[in-house]
Amino acid sequence: MRSDRYLGIPARRDGVWPRTYRLARRWRVLNQGLGAIGLAAAAAASVAALRGALPAPGLVVALGFGALGAYLVAATRVERFLLHADGVEVITLGRAPRRLRTDQIAGRRTVPLQYGMEKLVLERREPGAKPLTVNFLFERDAALDAWLASVPDLDAADRAGAEAALLASTGLGADEEARRAALARSHRAAKALKGVAVVACGWGLLFPRPYPIAMAALAAIPLATIALVLAGRGRYAVEEKRNEVRPGVGVPVFGPGMVLMLRALLDYQVVDVSRVLGWSAVGAVALTALLVRGDAALRRRWFVPVLILALVAPYPWGALNAADVLLDRAPAEVHEVPVLHKHVSSGKHTSYDLRLPPWGPVAEPQEVDVGAELYGEVEVGDVVCTHLRPGALGARWFVVDLCD
Secondary structure (H helix, E strand, C coil): CCCHHHHCCCCCCCCCCCEEECECHHHHHHHHHHHHHHHHHHHHHHHHHHCCCCCHHHHHHHHHHHHHHHHHHHHHHHCEEEEECCEEEEECCCCCCEEEEHHHEEEEEEEECHHHCEEEEEEECCCCCCCEEEECCECCCHHHHHHHHHCCEHHHHHHHHHHHHHHCCHHHCCCHHHHHHHHHHHHHHHHHHHHHHHHHHHHHHHCCCCHHHHHHHHHHHHHHHHHHHHHHCCCCECCCCCCCCCCECHHHHHHHHHHHHHHHHHHCEECCHHHHHHHHHHHHHHHHHHHHHHCHHHHCCCHHHHHHHHHHCHHHHHHHHHHHHHCCCCCCEEEEEECCEEEEECCCCCEEEEEECCECCECCCEEEECHHHHHHHCCCCCEEEEEEECCCCCCCEEEEEECC
16 A cells, blocks of 8 residues: 555554545435435325325335435445545445546546536547546535546646637737737627627516617617627637637527517517528528638537537527517507407416417417406407507418407
């Protein structure tokens, strides 16, 4: 057994290897607390089932929570990270111990997870060998931190290499100082655009008033961002990957489109949906082509442009619907329609629906969300008026209101 000096870390007072690290206290408390709740639920459900007060499906669900609780308790007691004199070992519940010698490790990566968790990935020197990965929720001390610091940081190496390649581009400036200044300006511009996009998305979602201005802002942000990507000639990253050193613009490109699509689904009653869909498909393909042209990194994997197409598609759909409705100044064609049924649908969004029979261009009965105020003013059998307009882009749309 080798001494602590082999690792270049302070010697342990008792001179014993391995150094053993349990889950950090907060994770032990959380896991054991959740485990206890699951076990208590299973016990209570079992008692209720024996008394005939709980049906079989409920018992099965409760026993499932009990099994999960038992797993959490057992895993908390078993899982360990061991630092040996010549390497590391990971012990987890339900699988054989995994061990790597220090001379087998090419480097480490750290993958951020949700809720302050992170995953440690130890890459092997052997080409094609599967890395050792573990959710790194363990206690830390100076010895473990020193060992981690001694392992090459592959994330930092990737970032340094990407930054060096970016700073070698003459498109950023004549010399390195000018290129660094240009890159810093690009980061500031991307950060500002992201902030504006977040504010506009919140505005459009929560309180889009005045409505035309809110929709116009949401429509303008992606176009301005795409223009920036094209002008930047590879300076901006549309796909914001880990270890990316270029300023990311994914939020202002895709976020407003999601809100515009949601507003179109909630706010507009469009009759000629196929017409909008056709133009939306053309717009989505055109925008994807522009993004792929502006960011060459999107062309390295064949499926990425397909993913970009799916993410950008809500924007033309929402923006074209908004333009069709908000720019329409034509007079309305009014139809009187009786109310067949009314009901309120609750969920993430509460809708106040009136069921209307076929009328004008609408060939089938349909349910229309009319809002709480109009819903409260009409009853089944009353007559309401649909105001049909041709649409600024040729897609007919309508609103429902009380008849004069």
